[in-house]
Amino acid sequence: MLLSLQGIRKSFGGVQALSNGNLDVAEGEVHLLMGENGAGKSTLMKIVAGMYRRDAGEMLWRGQPVSFARPAEAAAHGVAMVHQESLLAPHLSIAENIFLGRETNSKIGWVRRRAIVEKARRVISELGFHLEPETSVARLSPAGKQLVEICRAVAQGSSLLIFDEPTSSLSESETKEVFRIVRELCRRGLGVIYITHRLEELRSIGDRVTVLRDGATVHTGSLEGLSRDQLIQYMVGRSVNATYHRESLPPGEPLLRVEGLSRGFVRDISFTLRAGEIVGLGGLMGAGRTELCRVLFGLDPAETGVVEVAGRRVNPKSPRQAVTSGVALIPEDRQNNGLALKLSIAHNITMPDLGRVSRIGILNKRAETAVASDYRERLRIRCTTPRQIAGRLSGGNQQKIVIAKWVARGARVFLFDEPTRGIDVAAKQEVFEEMDRLARAGAAILMVSSELPELLQVADRVLVMREGRITGELTCPTTQEEIMRLAAPLHVAVEAIQ
Amino acid sequence: MQKSLVQRLQRLLPFVTLALLFIALTIATPHFLTAVNLASVARQTAVINIMALGMTLVIISGGIDLSVGSTLAVAGLFGTMAIKAGQPIPLAIAIGIGTGLFCGFLNGLMITQLRISPFIVTLGTLEAYRGLALVVSKGLPVHEIPDAFSFLGDGNLLGIPFSLWVLAACAVAMHFLLENTKLGRYSFAIGSNQSAAYYAGVPIKFHLTAVYAIAGMLAGLAGMVEASRLMTGQPTAGQSYELQAIAAVVIGGGSLQGGEGSVVGTLIGAFIIGLLSNGSDLLGINPYWQQVTIGAIIIAAVGFDEFRKRRFATA
Numbered sequence: 001m002l003l004s005l006q007g008i009r010k011s012f013g014g015v016q017a018l019s020n021g022n023l024d025v026a027e028g029e030v031h032l033l034m035g036e037n038g039a040g041k042s043t044l045m046k047i048v049a050g051m052y053r054r055d056a057g058e059m060l061w062r063g064q065p066v067s068f069a070r071p072a073e074a075a076a077h078g079v080a081m082v083h084q085e086s087l088l089a090p091h092l093s094i095a096e097n098i099f100l101g102r103e104t105n106s107k108i109g110w111v112r113r114r115a116i117v118e119k120a121r122r123v124i125s126e127l128g129f130h131l132e133p134e135t136s137v138a139r140l141s142p143a144g145k146q147l148v149e150i151c152r153a154v155a156q157g158s159s160l161l162i163f164d165e166p167t168s169s170l171s172e173s174e175t176k177e178v179f180r181i182v183r184e185l186c187r188r189g190l191g192v193i194y195i196t197h198r199l200e201e202l203r204s205i206g207d208r209v210t211v212l213r214d215g216a217t218v219h220t221g222s223l224e225g226l227s228r229d230q231l232i233q234y235m236v237g238r239s240v241n242a243t244y245h246r247e248s249l250p251p252g253e254p255l256l257r258v259e260g261l262s263r264g265f266v267r268d269i270s271f272t273l274r275a276g277e278i279v280g281l282g283g284l285m286g287a288g289r290t291e292l293c294r295v296l297f298g299l300d301p302a303e304t305g306v307v308e309v310a311g312r313r314v315n316p317k318s319p320r321q322a323v324t325s326g327v328a329l330i331p332e333d334r335q336n337n338g339l340a341l342k343l344s345i346a347h348n349i350t351m352p353d354l355g356r357v358s359r360i361g362i363l364n365k366r367a368e369t370a371v372a373s374d375y376r377e378r379l380r381i382r383c384t385t386p387r388q389i390a391g392r393l394s395g396g397n398q399q400k401i402v403i404a405k406w407v408a409r410g411a412r413v414f415l416f417d418e419p420t421r422g423i424d425v426a427a428k429q430e431v432f433e434e435m436d437r438l439a440r441a442g443a444a445i446l447m448v449s450s451e452l453p454e455l456l457q458v459a460d461r462v463l464v465m466r467e468g469r470i471t472g473e474l475t476c477p478t479t480q481e482e483i484m485r486l487a488a489p490l491h492v493a494v495e496a497i498q
Numbered sequence: 499m500q501k502s503l504v505q506r507l508q509r510l511l512p513f514v515t516l517a518l519l520f521i522a523l524t525i526a527t528p529h530f531l532t533a534v535n536l537a538s539v540a541r542q543t544a545v546i547n548i549m550a551l552g553m554t555l556v557i558i559s560g561g562i563d564l565s566v567g568s569t570l571a572v573a574g575l576f577g578t579m580a581i582k583a584g585q586p587i588p589l590a591i592a593i594g595i596g597t598g599l600f601c602g603f604l605n606g607l608m609i610t611q612l613r614i615s616p617f618i619v620t621l622g623t624l625e626a627y628r629g630l631a632l633v634v635s636k637g638l639p640v641h642e643i644p645d646a647f648s649f650l651g652d653g654n655l656l657g658i659p660f661s662l663w664v665l666a667a668c669a670v671a672m673h674f675l676l677e678n679t680k681l682g683r684y685s686f687a688i689g690s691n692q693s694a695a696y697y698a699g700v701p702i703k704f705h706l707t708a709v710y711a712i713a714g715m716l717a718g719l720a721g722m723v724e725a726s727r728l729m730t731g732q733p734t735a736g737q738s739y740e741l742q743a744i745a746a747v748v749i750g751g752g753s754l755q756g757g758e759g760s761v762v763g764t765l766i767g768a769f770i771i772g773l774l775s776n777g778s779d780l781l782g783i784n785p786y787w788q789q790v791t792i793g794a795i796i797i798a799a800v801g802f803d804e805f806r807k808r809r810f811a812t813a
Binding site for chain 1: 698758
């Protein structure tokens, strides 16, 4: 075995990113690493590449226990990573980038430009690329940059290459080129770890697959004989979640009415949310679901169309206007947009509604503490005191703070954008229960989720988006296939149904 | 539990440093612990300290204000010119403070409306305000100010330097602002995570503008204290004071990444710098070495801060 990982653990602050990461790769093998967003794929690979240090677990490199403290150390052992977002120096040439950090082939630290260009040319032609070594990297497409990273890895004499979702920003023909290269590398006896969450890609490339879910390896084995459904089941762990089922309510008065809403590629959206309803918003990545939430929350104001909240025309032009009208957004990227991690739980909860606990700009601290403790209890946020720093809590508890601050603000329309991303199974359950409680208390909820089983469990009906438009509405109970049929571009849909 | 104990010790480090410095100087020289000397330390540090209070607010909000030294000069100049033109002293002081407020307000407007980073805006106004002071004064200081004006910077009230009373009042007000007002809370929120604050509906532009206006106002007040201490309106006053103010905040535990800082920490930071320079004078240490020492302390303080952050990485 080239590389073998056993029981790798890693947490950031209070968030457990990996609890039990296992994986092994042989020479000449393409090993797929799959899992949903937040499953811990990138974290595991960054540990291999020396970018993070593991908290616990064993890492063997050619049978020897190792620990890479720095990327340079991993590189010296022969591990290289091709990143999702390029880590090249944009203002240097291709050749300089290929040999960056190792150009000391003259004794006194001079860069021997001509020698480097020649060597780069040799590596490039060996791999069959069409790149001019003296071109500046800033002028390359994302695909071109990945090729340079691959050249760099090969020039360094790497024996293990890690691709972190290389095709997510590439066109179809570029994707084919990447596959060709991966096969070529593997023919030369290199080991390849290929991270992806695109099911379409697997068979054209991989030998074996490892699936991560919620930070732990749930399956390792050959791709042969593994059905698509089994794989999905490993990734989403449907059986664990299937226990939750929500009783729906008779819907009440309309709370959010959207008509003819357009902004950018989000086009002509119309729908109504009623009090007591949870409406799912399904679709593939890039279908425009998050973009729609941004318009409704005033982050990107609408170009045309009408947004009415509780019968009053709002058309928010800023989050502040949306918040004032009673709309709340639980954003997809909790750490960057949802919480001030350095502040306490209490201060996060009262942030949107300081006016309520202050007079002429001066805070009433006792009232503030009372509000914070009240909502901390209601949302069952686990902490020793509301003065605890938000950044120290687990993902699930952090999500509950985000919800608590909107409940405390008295919001009535909730936009949940991927509410269960990066939180553990038990916390997911609690988030669903909280959504149900909100609906029962008369709120209207729009829930975006890429995990179809989740939508089916929680939502009363599901709106499906494709390429910026709503392509249909399904009343629950419905099926994943029905949603996929509306969500996927035609040719993929055919493949999915087979 | 163990972590919180370590953290508590880390919080106390600036205070422990100050206390040790105080004790060491008391032992090292008999001239240190005298009313005259301590009053002189207080007067020397009051100006930087008042500016540093405003800087604390700015740094907590995740910004920086490099222009406060130049603002001090413009404000001091306008204030003393008003006195010379025959205006009553309280009005002249108000004019100086108002000038500072306006300079800070302009900074805030440019930062929030043009969306230029605070570092660049205030680097620009560091030059521009200084240039303005030189243009208006034609490069010449304002002299022959009535003696009564010296009370602000040199007078005593109840046996304590008046500038120390001013500083104390500003410190209490700033502490109250940070801990008990919406503006203070929003400054922490914006500095901790501007995007999250925006998503929560916090009016960011309004509050950031207010933050820079307040910092400018305090720089204006510091300018009047400085003018009173020197009994001139100097267009070249306050050069590199901004760096000392930043140093005081940082030594006192403020983070240039925003969201952290306190009035008490800043006061301690400013007094550490003040005691170091006073102690060096008393002990006859070459003043050039003072600069080296203060530089080393800034780096040590920030290095320590970074070390602390890495251990608490949230990646």
